[in-house]
Amino acid sequence: MPAPAPGDRKFLGLLPLPERRIVTDALRAETVGGVLLLIAAVAALVWANSPLADSYESVRDFHLGPAALGLDLSLQHWAADGLLAIFFFVAGIELKRELVAGELRDPKAAALPVIAALCGMAAPALVYALTNAVGGGSMAGWAVPTATDIAFALAVLAVIGTSLPSALRAFLLTLAVVDDLFAILIIAIFFTGDLNYAALAGAFAGLVVFWVLLRTGVRGWYVYVPLALVVWGLMYNSGIHATIAGVAMGLMLRCTRREGEEHSPGEHVEYLIRPLSAGLAVPLFALLSAGVAVTGKSIGDVFTQPVTLGIVLGLVAGKTLGIFGGTWLAARFTRARLNSDLAWPDVFAVASLAGIGFTVALLIGELSFEGDTQLTNEVKAAVLIGSLIAAVCATVLLKLRVRRYEALLADEERDEDEDGIPDVYEEDNPEYHLRMAAIHERKAAEHREKARRAGAPRDDADRPA
Numbered sequence: 001m002p003a004p005a006p007g008d009r010k011f012l013g014l015l016p017l018p019e020r021r022i023v024t025d026a027l028r029a030e031t032v033g034g035v036l037l038l039i040a041a042v043a044a045l046v047w048a049n050s051p052l053a054d055s056y057e058s059v060r061d062f063h064l065g066p067a068a069l070g071l072d073l074s075l076q077h078w079a080a081d082g083l084l085a086i087f088f089f090v091a092g093i094e095l096k097r098e099l100v101a102g103e104l105r106d107p108k109a110a111a112l113p114v115i116a117a118l119c120g121m122a123a124p125a126l127v128y129a130l131t132n133a134v135g136g137g138s139m140a141g142w143a144v145p146t147a148t149d150i151a152f153a154l155a156v157l158a159v160i161g162t163s164l165p166s167a168l169r170a171f172l173l174t175l176a177v178v179d180d181l182f183a184i185l186i187i188a189i190f191f192t193g194d195l196n197y198a199a200l201a202g203a204f205a206g207l208v209v210f211w212v213l214l215r216t217g218v219r220g221w222y223v224y225v226p227l228a229l230v231v232w233g234l235m236y237n238s239g240i241h242a243t244i245a246g247v248a249m250g251l252m253l254r255c256t257r258r259e260g261e262e263h264s265p266g267e268h269v270e271y272l273i274r275p276l277s278a279g280l281a282v283p284l285f286a287l288l289s290a291g292v293a294v295t296g297k298s299i300g301d302v303f304t305q306p307v308t309l310g311i312v313l314g315l316v317a318g319k320t321l322g323i324f325g326g327t328w329l330a331a332r333f334t335r336a337r338l339n340s341d342l343a344w345p346d347v348f349a350v351a352s353l354a355g356i357g358f359t360v361a362l363l364i365g366e367l368s369f370e371g372d373t374q375l376t377n378e379v380k381a382a383v384l385i386g387s388l389i390a391a392v393c394a395t396v397l398l399k400l401r402v403r404r405y406e407a408l409l410a411d412e413e414r415d416e417d418e419d420g421i422p423d424v425y426e427e428d429n430p431e432y433h434l435r436m437a438a439i440h441e442r443k444a445a446e447h448r449e450k451a452r453r454a455g456a457p458r459d460d461a462d463r464p465a
Contacts, residue, residue: 011112011331011336011337011338011339012167012168012171012338012339012342012346012347013167013339024166030150030151030154030173030278031151031154031155031157031158032278032279033151033274033275033277033278033279033282033283034150034151034152034153034154034155034156034158034278035155035158035159036278036279036282036283037149037151037152037155037278037282037283037286037358037359038152038155038159039283040283040284040286040287040290041286041287041290041358041384043287044056044286044287044288044289044290044291045290045291045292045294045384047291048291048292048293049293049294053293056291059075059288060074060075060076060288060291061074061075061076062074062075063075064078065078069233069237070236070237071233071236075288076288076289079281079284079285079288079289080285080289080363080366081236081241081242081243082232082242083280083281083282083284083285084243084246084281084282084285084359084363085232085242085243085245085246086246086273086276086277086281087243087246087277087281087282087285087359088180088184088243088244088246088247088250089246089247089249089250089273089277090250090270090273090274090277090278091177091180091184091246091247091250092246092247092248092249092250092251092253093250093251093253093255093266093269093270093273094177094180094250094270095177095180095181095247095250095251096250096251096253096255096266097255097266097267097270098174098177100255100256101255101256102174104174104177104178108334111330111334112327112330112331112334112336113171113174113175113178114178115326115327115329115330116175116323116326116327116330117174117175117178117179117182117323117326118178118182118326119322119323119325119326119327119329120146120148120175120179120319120322120323120326120351120354121146121147121179121182121322122322123314123318123319123321123322123323123325123326124145124146124314124315124318124319124322125142125143125145125146125314125318126318127145127310127313127314127317127318128141128142128144128145128310128311128313128314128318129142129310130310131306131309131310131313131314132306132307132310134306135305135306135309135310136306137305137306137307137310138306138307138369140368140369141307141310141311141365141368141369141379143183143186143190143364143368144311144314144357144361144364144365144368144379144382144383145310145311145312145313145314145315145318145319145357145361145383145386146179146182146183146186146314146357146361146364147179147183147357147359147360147361147364148175148176148179148319148354148355148356148357148360149356149357149358149359149360149361149387150172150173150176151278151282151358151359152356152358152359152387152391153172153176153353153354153356153391153394156353156356156391156394156395157353157398160395160398160399163405163406163409164350164398164405164409165341165342165405165408165409165412166409166412167339167342168342168346168350168405171347171350172350172353172354175323175354176354179354180360183360183364184243184244184247186364187241187243187244187363187364187367188240188241188244191241191364191367191368192239192240192241193239194239195238195239195240196237196238196239197238199234199235199237199238199239200234200235200238200239200240202234202238203231203234203235203238203240203245206227206230206231206234207231207245207248207249207252209227210224210227210228210231210249210252211252213227214252214253214254214265228245228249231245231249232245232246241367243363250266253265253266253269254266255267282359285359285362285363286358286359286362289362289363289366289380290358290362290380290384292377292380292381292384293377294381298378298381299381299385301378302378302381302382302385305378307375307378307379307382308378308379308381308382309382311361311365311379311382311383311386312382312385312386312389313386314386315355315356315357315361315383315386315387315389315390316352316355316386316389316390316393318355319351319352319354319355319357319390320348320351320352320354320355320390320393321351322351323350323351323354324344324347324348324351327347327351328344328347341408342408345397345400345401346401348397349394349397349398349400349401352390352393352394352397353390353391353394353398355386355387355389355390355393355394356387356390356391356394357383357386357387357390358383358384358387361383361387362380362383365379365380365383
């Protein structure tokens with residue numbers, strides 16, 4: 001193999017050990033949350049298409065909350081604006097960690113996943129726009145197919161029993177983090193109503209107080225939780241989508257470790273809040289948002305109406321081609337070398353997996369066609385069908401290489417000297433080779449002793465008469 005040219009970098013290479021452990025922990029929690037999300041979505045569909053469909057609508061549209069504070073909202077509204085604020089709070093922490101300690105801290109290393117994510121959002125929007133320009137549909141839903149749902153994607157991996165090598169999993173996670181960032185910007189810029197400047201000023205003041213408390217080392221959930229609720233309420237009444245408050249507070253947390261710290265404050269809070277987000281907030285949102293009536297006619301309409309067809313094509317074709325094409329072009333022009341253990345079809349398979357859009361896609365769909373219940377339900381059906389098709393395509397592509405992935409993952413996790421550090425991270429360490437030589441000598445001695453005992457003559461007392 002020719003020597004790499006100066007400036008070449010390896011793409012999808014082995015992660016640094018600390019980063020690998022963080023990614024593994026994050027993806028484990030996301031996988032559990034994804035399975036719960038999948039269960040909630042199926043439950044919503046069954047409920048909405050059962051004889052109890054009227055009760056589903058009654059629960060979803062039930063209002064509660066203080067009207068004097070502008071918070072007399074339906075349960076579905078509370079889920080979209082309240083519970084998803086927790087989801088976006090965790091997304092803000094993830095983004096901050098990636099920016100200061102993860103893949104995005106190095107501009108050169110960050111260029112490839114950022115370009116891939118941008119192309120993975122631009123291509124679905126373009127596919128949607130072209131479909132609706134030709135079919136005479138509405139351009140209002142252009143942002144719906146741009147969002148990837150990492151939890152749902154990982155749930156698919158868990159269901160089909162495919163474990164990706166850590167580099168591919170980290171790439172998928174980084175794509176999702178950048179995707180979330182641009183989804184947040186889309187929501188903040190394009191779905192902001194008439195601004196209430198007094199409420200906005202109050203929310204900004206609350207965020208400043210939040211930042212000052214963090215920087216002065218004040219601790220205690222009883223301080224931050226009430227303050228976060230006040231900031232959220234003011235942000236909601238300001239006309240900016242309330243989930244932006246969660247993102248802003250997540251970005252304020254420190255995600256770098258100081259001397260003597262085992263975990264940074266951001267990592268500690270994320271560890272505490274992620275189960276609430278993945279295990280409660282997002283599944284409840286799915287339960288209250290994914291329930292749409294599914295009939296043969298409604299499924300047929302998804303593929304004949306320009307709005308819904310644009311969403312399906314955007315998720316299935318736009319996402320895959322956008323991420324794969326953006327990755328290939330970025331690698332080509334940044335002189336990044338693909339890891340020799342992987343191939344470009346692996347990148348294509350992960351790109352197809354990113355076509356699963358659920359949580360944020362449903363949220364943007366509701367915001368895009370607010371007030372039009374029938375079209376909103378059709379958009380939800382399109383998101384579900386598009387995500388299902390993307391999941392099936394990804395399953396087929398990943399299964400073609402599943403043995404290769406299993407071999408790579410087993411090699412990554414091999415720890416023959418049982419010191420808690422995978423051997424692949426120690427192979428350049430002379431002490432490691434001394435330990436392995438001693439281990440092999442001990443095993444050989446044990447094997448010789450077993451062979452000697454097996455071949456040794458038995459005592460006379462044991463011989464048959």
